Amino acid sequence: MTHANTSAVVCRNVGRAFGTNGTSRQILTNIDLDIEPGEIISIIGASGSGKSTLLRALGGLDVGFTGQVLIDNTAVEQYDPRCAIGFQEPRLLPWATVTDNVAIGLPQGTSKPAATTRVAELLKLVGLTDAANLRPREISGGMAQRASLARAMARDPEILLLDEPFGALDALTRIKMQQLLLDVHAQTGTTTIMVTHDVDEALLLSDRIVLLDASPHAEGATIANIFTPPVPRPRVSHDPALVSLREELLAGLGVNSLASSKG
Numbered sequence: 698m699t700h701a702n703t704s705a706v707v708c709r710n711v712g713r714a715f716g717t718n719g720t721s722r723q724i725l726t727n728i729d730l731d732i733e734p735g736e737i738i739s740i741i742g743a744s745g746s747g748k749s750t751l752l753r754a755l756g757g758l759d760v761g762f763t764g765q766v767l768i769d770n771t772a773v774e775q776y777d778p779r780c781a782i783g784f785q786e787p788r789l790l791p792w793a794t795v796t797d798n799v800a801i802g803l804p805q806g807t808s809k810p811a812a813t814t815r816v817a818e819l820l821k822l823v824g825l826t827d828a829a830n831l832r833p834r835e836i837s838g839g840m841a842q843r844a845s846l847a848r849a850m851a852r853d854p855e856i857l858l859l860d861e862p863f864g865a866l867d868a869l870t871r872i873k874m875q876q877l878l879l880d881v882h883a884q885t886g887t888t889t890i891m892v893t894h895d896v897d898e899a900l901l902l903s904d905r906i907v908l909l910d911a912s913p914h915a916e917g918a919t920i921a922n923i924f925t926p927p928v929p930r931p932r933v934s935h936d937p938a939l940v941s942l943r944e945e946l947l948a949g950l951g952v953n954s955l956a957s958s959k960g
């Protein structure tokens with residue numbers, strides 16, 4: 698069932714420079730993007746192109762940008778309560794149980810009975826019911842990443858931001874997590890914006906794929922192109938309909954696909 702709590706995100710002429718005036722370096726420039734409620738968007742681009750910087754601006758983790766980021770027509774706030782973010786490392790508290798780690802994500806003021814019910818629901822959603830009382834050192838990397846996803850969803854976010862969420866996982870666990878993300882999304886409909894280095898991951902999961910690249914006419918990266926995979930989800934990575942888009946994405950990242958093992 699699709700959840701009503703999901704939002705549109707709009708970027709207007711977003712830019713970000715770091716450093717003091719004397720040594721300021723423009724990282725992002727002229728980012729214009731309209732994300733529909735419930736979309737899954739992947740952001741790809743070369744290392745250092747500013748993917749994480751853009752994600753941080755979208756979620757209010759960094760408010761030092763120029764231009765506008767709007768969530769449902771209202772400017773994003775610092776640490777915007779409408780957003781939840783998940784990282785490549787699960788960032789769980791080592792001394793707390795899986796249950797308590799997930800509960801940390803609940804909105805402040807959640808009553809104890811409501812918290813117990815909600816955490817149990819979330820653990821079920823990510824398949825961790827049996828691990829509820831374990832501590833992070835007692836669970837696998839994939840389980841920790843699932844706990845991290847449950848903690849992010851505990852906020853009941855309108856926007857879920859994920860920064861290379863599966864980058865540190867082995868290939869099989871990664872595939873399972875990608876499927877889990879799609880399952881969670883099918884149930885919640887949360888607008889999801891994900892940074893990834895993995896072109897196949899972007900192809901399998903996204904409604905649209907945003908490619909960041911340095912423009913020859915401006916300093917800093919901007920949106921070079923936005924791609925829509927030509928087949929609906931669920932997708933399989935060897936689908937012939939995705940071959941030419943994969944080539945295009947790899948070319949956009951400066952990779953010669955004939956030399957790539959995935960080609």
Ligand SMILES: Nc1ncnc2c1ncn2[C@@H]1O[C@H](COP(=O)(O)OP(=O)(O)OP(=O)(O)O)[C@@H](O)[C@H]1O
Binds near residue numbers: 724
């Ligand atoms: N707080 C900061 N202060 C100064 N420079 C920063 C800051 N945050 C990011 N940068 C610089 O901005 C550039 C873009 O960084 P960012 O992490 O957004 O890139 P990325 O595309 O996500 O990279 P990667 O794919 O390697 O993770 C880098 O050169 C980085 O050093």
